[in-house]
Amino acid sequence: MTKRIIHHPVLDQIDDTDTVSFTFDNKKYKALRDEPIAAALLANGIRTLRNHEETGTPRGIYCNIGHCFECRVTVDGKQGVRACLTPIQEGMDVTSGEKLLTSVRDWRANNE
Numbered sequence: 001m002t003k004r005i006i007h008h009p010v011l012d013q014i015d016d017t018d019t020v021s022f023t024f025d026n027k028k029y030k031a032l033r034d035e036p037i038a039a040a041l042l043a044n045g046i047r048t049l050r051n052h053e054e055t056g057t058p059r060g061i062y063c064n065i066g067h068c069f070e071c072r073v074t075v076d077g078k079q080g081v082r083a084c085l086t087p088i089q090e091g092m093d094v095t096s097g098e099k100l101l102t103s104v105r106d107w108r109a110n111n112e
């Protein structure tokens with residue numbers, strides 16, 4: 001594993017041998033079992049989790065505590081999953097966040 005703190009002064013030694021496999025945008029990666037998706041992606045050198053729906057700018061981890069929703073990705077087809085709060089599981093299919101419906105704007109676009 002790369003880019004990980006394995007020897008931590010407070011958390012002690014991290015077991016980096018218990019790993020799972022997952023995919024992100026159809027590429028296969030390894031993660032530590034039950035670590036957050038965001039941590040797994042960061043450890044694999046991935047900082048862009050999605051692009052802003054309107055500006056196209058890259059988005060990644062911001063608050064890392066579940067408040068901002070900047071880290072939302074699609075997991076096994078479910079949109080809007082916060083990568084910073086969701087533990088990675090064996091075989092997860094993670095994809096860059098997709099555009100979420102904005103009810104009023106999207107209703108207008110489809111009905112006017």
Ligand code: FES
Pocket residue numbers: 060061062063064065066067068069070071072082083084085
């Ligand atoms: S980084 Fe803010 S909710 Fe995940």
